[in-house]
Amino acid sequence: MTSNIKKIGVLTSGGDSPGMNAAIRSVVRTCAFHNIECLGIYRGYQGMIEGDFKELGPRSVNNIINKGGTILKSARSKEFMTVEGRKKAHESLVKAGVNALVVIGGDGSFTGAEVFNSEYNFPVMGIPGTIDNDIFGTSHTLGYDTALNTVVEVIDKIRDTASSHNRLFFVEVMGRDAGHIALNTGIGAGAEEILIPEEDLGLERLLESLKRSKESGKSSSIVVVAEGDKIGKNVFELKDYVEENLPEYDVRVSVLGHMQRGGSPSCFDRVLASRLGVKAVESILDGKSNFMVGLLNDKVALTPLEQAIKGHTAIDTELLRVSDIMTT
Amino acid sequence: MTSNIKKIGVLTSGGDSPGMNAAIRSVVRTCAFHNIECLGIYRGYQGMIEGDFKELGPRSVNNIINKGGTILKSARSKEFMTVEGRKKAHESLVKAGVNALVVIGGDGSFTGAEVFNSEYNFPVMGIPGTIDNDIFGTSHTLGYDTALNTVVEVIDKIRDTASSHNRLFFVEVMGRDAGHIALNTGIGAGAEEILIPEEDLGLERLLESLKRSKESGKSSSIVVVAEGDKIGKNVFELKDYVEENLPEYDVRVSVLGHMQRGGSPSCFDRVLASRLGVKAVESILDGKSNFMVGLLNDKVALTPLEQAIKGHTAIDTELLRVSDIMTT
Amino acid sequence: MTSNIKKIGVLTSGGDSPGMNAAIRSVVRTCAFHNIECLGIYRGYQGMIEGDFKELGPRSVNNIINKGGTILKSARSKEFMTVEGRKKAHESLVKAGVNALVVIGGDGSFTGAEVFNSEYNFPVMGIPGTIDNDIFGTSHTLGYDTALNTVVEVIDKIRDTASSHNRLFFVEVMGRDAGHIALNTGIGAGAEEILIPEEDLGLERLLESLKRSKESGKSSSIVVVAEGDKIGKNVFELKDYVEENLPEYDVRVSVLGHMQRGGSPSCFDRVLASRLGVKAVESILDGKSNFMVGLLNDKVALTPLEQAIKGHTAIDTELLRVSDIMTT
Amino acid sequence: MTSNIKKIGVLTSGGDSPGMNAAIRSVVRTCAFHNIECLGIYRGYQGMIEGDFKELGPRSVNNIINKGGTILKSARSKEFMTVEGRKKAHESLVKAGVNALVVIGGDGSFTGAEVFNSEYNFPVMGIPGTIDNDIFGTSHTLGYDTALNTVVEVIDKIRDTASSHNRLFFVEVMGRDAGHIALNTGIGAGAEEILIPEEDLGLERLLESLKRSKESGKSSSIVVVAEGDKIGKNVFELKDYVEENLPEYDVRVSVLGHMQRGGSPSCFDRVLASRLGVKAVESILDGKSNFMVGLLNDKVALTPLEQAIKGHTAIDTELLRVSDIMTT
Missing domain, CATH: 3.40.50.450 (Rossmann fold)
Known part of the structure; x- marks a missing residue:
């Protein structure tokens, strides 16, 4: 050259x-x-x-x-x-x-x-x-690939405690405009539901899905939520909404935040x-x-x-x- | 027997x-x-x-x-x-x-x-x-030992992004009544300050410590906070307080939550x-x-x-x- | 359907x-x-x-x-x-x-x-x-992707000790017929040389490369070797050969083996x-x-x-x- | 002062x-x-x-x-x-x-x-x-504590593949004069047998133990061996010995080596x-x-x-x- x-x-x-x-x-x-x-x-x-x-x-x-x-x-x-x-x-x-x-x-x-x-x-x-x-x-x-691994490793840990207590966790991951992290880590971590900016699942369907999940014999649930999800509620509001409508669920929230940007x-x-x-x-x-x-x-x-x-x-x-x- | x-x-x-x-x-x-x-x-x-x-x-x-x-x-x-x-x-x-x-x-x-x-x-x-x-x-x-490792590994990741942006992070770890996790992971992760239930550092001294840290040439800071810290403010209130009093700091918050209970x-x-x-x-x-x-x-x-x-x-x-x- | x-x-x-x-x-x-x-x-x-x-x-x-x-x-x-x-x-x-x-x-x-x-x-x-x-x-x-991560994480650890002692390590990874693991982990781990079945580097060129690496100021070296490398020597023979011809090198061998197949x-x-x-x-x-x-x-x-x-x-x-x- | x-x-x-x-x-x-x-x-x-x-x-x-x-x-x-x-x-x-x-x-x-x-x-x-x-x-x-974690994490991976194939693995860990790493990681990784320099189990008892382990319904076995074990055979000789005397076992060897010294x-x-x-x-x-x-x-x-x-x-x-x- x-x-x-x-x-x-x-x-x-x-x-x-x-x-x-x-x-x-x-x-x-x-x-x-x-x-x-x-x-x-x-x-x-x-x-x-x-x-x-x-x-x-x-x-x-x-x-x-x-x-x-x-x-x-x-x-x-x-x-x-x-x-x-x-x-x-x-x-x-x-x-x-x-x-x-x-x-x-x-x-x-x-x-x-x-x-x-x-x-x-x-x-x-x-x-x-x-x-x-x-x-x-x-x-x-x-x-991106590193962040996916960081997130599934953390959700694996949350799953340990979720399934020990039959709890529902809303886990917020990064992605204000794009649901790539949420969708891939949701699949990778075996989440029961995934909320992304690109798709409006709707609160009704979320409740139905959670009910169905419980009836199918699942003892715990993880819902992965992208920051910018379409439902228009943040994870804390989602928690309140679900606890009100599905009182059988003990709901917790985890916001993964900046740790997703770091790591080897x-x-x-x-x-x-x-x-x-x-x-x-x-x-x-x-x-x-x-x-x-x-x-x-x-x-x-x-x-x-x-x-x-x-x-x-x-x-x-x-x-x-x-x-x-x-x-x- | x-x-x-x-x-x-x-x-x-x-x-x-x-x-x-x-x-x-x-x-x-x-x-x-x-x-x-x-x-x-x-x-x-x-x-x-x-x-x-x-x-x-x-x-x-x-x-x-x-x-x-x-x-x-x-x-x-x-x-x-x-x-x-x-x-x-x-x-x-x-x-x-x-x-x-x-x-x-x-x-x-x-x-x-x-x-x-x-x-x-x-x-x-x-x-x-x-x-x-x-x-x-x-x-x-x-x-306890596992949780200490989980926490320092996460703070190591947060440190990556903190030091890339000259930011201050408040990281909340578990410990409502006891500061063992905060104190040990704070030392282990090289935190600039550690807030625990057993000791009242005081907001004044926190500000002084952060100022001193910046002056000493540190480009980023991690403050580890136990859930039940004595200062009586949660991490989000701490963020607001510091941003008001030390506007040179770009402050972020991370609440580690339930992931601390899980893992191998x-x-x-x-x-x-x-x-x-x-x-x-x-x-x-x-x-x-x-x-x-x-x-x-x-x-x-x-x-x-x-x-x-x-x-x-x-x-x-x-x-x-x-x-x-x-x-x- | x-x-x-x-x-x-x-x-x-x-x-x-x-x-x-x-x-x-x-x-x-x-x-x-x-x-x-x-x-x-x-x-x-x-x-x-x-x-x-x-x-x-x-x-x-x-x-x-x-x-x-x-x-x-x-x-x-x-x-x-x-x-x-x-x-x-x-x-x-x-x-x-x-x-x-x-x-x-x-x-x-x-x-x-x-x-x-x-x-x-x-x-x-x-x-x-x-x-x-x-x-x-x-x-x-x-x-495959998991194995790549397992291998680079292990070589990162070996690098710690290699660079603390100015040593040369031959690290054998899996791949009897294919050098995909060796080539990708070699690049990913920053190896100084990579030996794969698809390419015959030749012993002469390996020695030259190691000499050049030392002269360029590198204090330690990692050579990643696929099981089925073309040079026709296993890692232990390579060690002997290099120590004979480049006595300034303190050479060690690590065979990663079956751990590469496991893990989450x-x-x-x-x-x-x-x-x-x-x-x-x-x-x-x-x-x-x-x-x-x-x-x-x-x-x-x-x-x-x-x-x-x-x-x-x-x-x-x-x-x-x-x-x-x-x-x- | x-x-x-x-x-x-x-x-x-x-x-x-x-x-x-x-x-x-x-x-x-x-x-x-x-x-x-x-x-x-x-x-x-x-x-x-x-x-x-x-x-x-x-x-x-x-x-x-x-x-x-x-x-x-x-x-x-x-x-x-x-x-x-x-x-x-x-x-x-x-x-x-x-x-x-x-x-x-x-x-x-x-x-x-x-x-x-x-x-x-x-x-x-x-x-x-x-x-x-x-x-x-x-x-x-x-x-020491870090090395223990490194070793059990690797043996966990080896266990994945061992139990998928009903295999016996001899895993050699560091410790020429002291069996601390072998004993603790052996317990921590759930090893079926542990060979250390401080105790002469004897080859006879090793064979008996392995037989008993198989009869008890265990489908795979891990034996952790300290470098300086008393039996006086290295892991490769142990493999040959066991394969000769217990042909029902498919035996593999893994020498962990220097990775044990590295890592965060x-x-x-x-x-x-x-x-x-x-x-x-x-x-x-x-x-x-x-x-x-x-x-x-x-x-x-x-x-x-x-x-x-x-x-x-x-x-x-x-x-x-x-x-x-x-x-x-």
Whole structure:
């Protein structure tokens, strides 16, 4: 490859997710492999504005592939949403000799990258890092697989105590706009019911389902609820509603929260991060810009950033059906 | 040993905890070892009243030593708190030929056992099973060690995301009356501050400590809070209070909840359960009654049930000091 | 669906893998959903011959989705390799009223199913269950994803001690004919070198690579070796060879062995198992036979058993490249 | 406390164990708490000789409490076994202004410390760090509790596959001279037999036990073997012996190896390390030398190094009995 790219900047932005460090490592080592410099940008776009930079060589990313979080830290930057902020950021990059940018984050981060690219014609490449799996153009975002495992392990523990006491648990998992985590962990943890933003089960049907579950001989029940479920009640309201209408149930609530974002990444997320980092850097060296690298049909593939931001990965209706059958 | 005990009943009662199954297994196999029958009593004292029994032989407890929860299930029984309820329970036991009882549970369960013993002179022996470690006469209750590991593993994950975003997290752990879990996991997870029922830190000092922590160069903070902390605010109120007074902090809350009760027991809890089960059965065969078996100075030891109920294991002041020094 | 299928038999055969129980559960519950009976066949084809059967209803598979191993047990049957053995097996099935068979296992198990089908025109459907991921017609076999996580978690631990002592470790992982586990866990664990059956690195290049790794400033090294690596030396011989030629290295060996087959399945394996179970049963009800259900491009798909047995999922050359770049 | 100690050196030596980092962190922060400097000594005694030092402040040990291995690395030093080596080491320390030494390691490391102290009257304090729990003067060495959990988790996985195939597994665990790991994990994992260096079961009795186990209806068996077991056969020879004499058994072997030394420390080990680090530093400031800090009857306590080295923590005969009863 011949290219006028001499130095690539890399940053993480938005909510952190397991696999971000593995992606940073991959970007850094792929740069080294192609004899290009790599500049770590701390605290996302805010650090880009402030020039919070550090040169990263292949040994500076030793022993991070298995670490959760992001060594580059992340932050939301209001300043970068302004024209002046982006101007400062561009000056910082130019001053540091950076020719292209790899942005690891979610759709908010990609929007920033796209605007920046459109204003300064600055080469940008996105790597999808978020546990929510809500980005178009990739079957898996970095951290999603790890979060699924974290959630089913926790629900397995809750199941222990639920079945020891014949209780009903509402377990709230992340996913404000997308039910991927809820649907997959609900199936994986053997939940009796799953409430997601994409589908309005309705309170009536929930009650019926819980009644049926009890009659079928199940001694305990787990209902997995996505943050943004359509029913329009949060888990505490759901608890009250069910206790009022099904007094035979002893109901408890568990909100899993931020633990879902942390933890050592799964093997899948580590390998995916390694693949996407290679592809992101080599695509830049190939003269490409304004794309997201993702996984489609098990192959690394490019999707225009614009599509990645606007598109939407729909819930697989086959999975909804599997879920229904499993609660027989 | 010669004894007129022919059949021992075993039950789990109160909140479940990891290691209860290992203790059931040990009671069952120790009975078999001494050629005594063992009767499993389901759903605690309620199942005792209702005669919800099952004979347990050594093979019926195969492959449960590593399982959380309790195969005998647990329940709270209001009926057993009445004279009539205990009368029915006694009749059930007599009818089933049971000569003595092993009760695995916390102090509420032990109180029931003691009253039952006083009314019917029925041999009872207690095994402390609760994650809270709040029972006098044992350095460790069954499930406590496992819960400590569960909690630090979760806080490790929260730390990943906290330090990626320079955030402050309030993490609420179990312990309504006792701060053992909070104090030990706070030290173990490297928390910046620990709030427990036994000690009133005061809101002022909490703010000062958080300020100092930030000034010392720490980029993120974890505060572990026991459910029953003395400050008299729950974690959500604490969040509001700190955000108002220390606006530089981005504060989040995580309530760990029931997951702390579940999970495969640690090796320590499995071994402890095995030891206590042997001692409980052999003490009964030795003619003893109305004791709790526990661990004192690493040795299995008996404590009168009455003392176990009324006593209180104080927080170790050395640990409080270690906690202070570690947050230097 | 209308179909003359009234009862489906299900068995597990060959080496067990995590997710087999989840697949059994799915087959059983999908049968119940379609009002069909389901017969559990113990110990694979041998139990089929001996009539070692048990009716399975939806409640008999409660709480197994998260368990490793197989509740139906597995075995290799020499008798089933004979015409007489298969005749007995067929008689057993007919006597029990079984109309179709779901076989969960690897290619040896599928070969048995295919022969049985060809002799008796008995409807069979395969579900790929093996950690080796060496079956054509599916991107993932059941248990493969779990095994990858098990292996990287163990290598993470070995890395702790390796880097504390500046040591070189040869870690042998499963995969007699296929290097999928070695290649993916090698990348995931950040191994300095990966030896697989599909590629002959050569001893010379291994030595050079290790030398280069040391010179680049790495203080410890992990080499992941598939059982059937091409170099033709086992890990102990490799250790001797390297210590002779690179005396500066303190070399250790770790053979991971059977632990790789066990453990609670990952969320991915649980969901995959649920999906494949549904598809297997519904394909039978649809009149199909002699297929394997698998995952292709993230969709459940059918592949003729014959192809599944004879085909071969090649190592992805992109991954080999990623592996090379990551060891920069 | 008033003391002429201005700077304390800390090193890790011998085999690494989980909790060493937590102990380093505790030593560093306790020094800071008392306004004393702390010097990290890399690669044990060898780094002491070579002056491989780094000043450690409270922030330099952030986020290591949960990491396996040792950030100070460990090494065995032949040079330190010589008079000249120790002379160089002493000169290095004096030159660096170090007034006292905390040595984290096993009995080999303590022997070095004691000799060094006797030659130069240099204040030394030992912290027991080894997974083997073979040091007198402490009920628990750092890393022992973590190793127990690591081992039972692995045997749980092996049990999955063992019971799916009705197999017998010999699992070799660490412990050349001491059977603590084998005995506790054997009980914890529900092993059918446990072979330890302290007790000669005899091959005859092993065969009888295995026969009885099979007859009692157990479908699979796990035998946990300490490296240094008395029977005088390694696990591979045991396999051959049993297969010859009990052909009904399908026998497999698993050698757990170095993974037992790694991994994130358990909560217990993290708290213990924190306590021992405080005590070690404060004992030095108190004018004490040539002691090991340990845990006795759940309290931190000092034992003369000489005794710690020569003494021996015997296997608890109560545990042997529990083990026998559990295999009923």
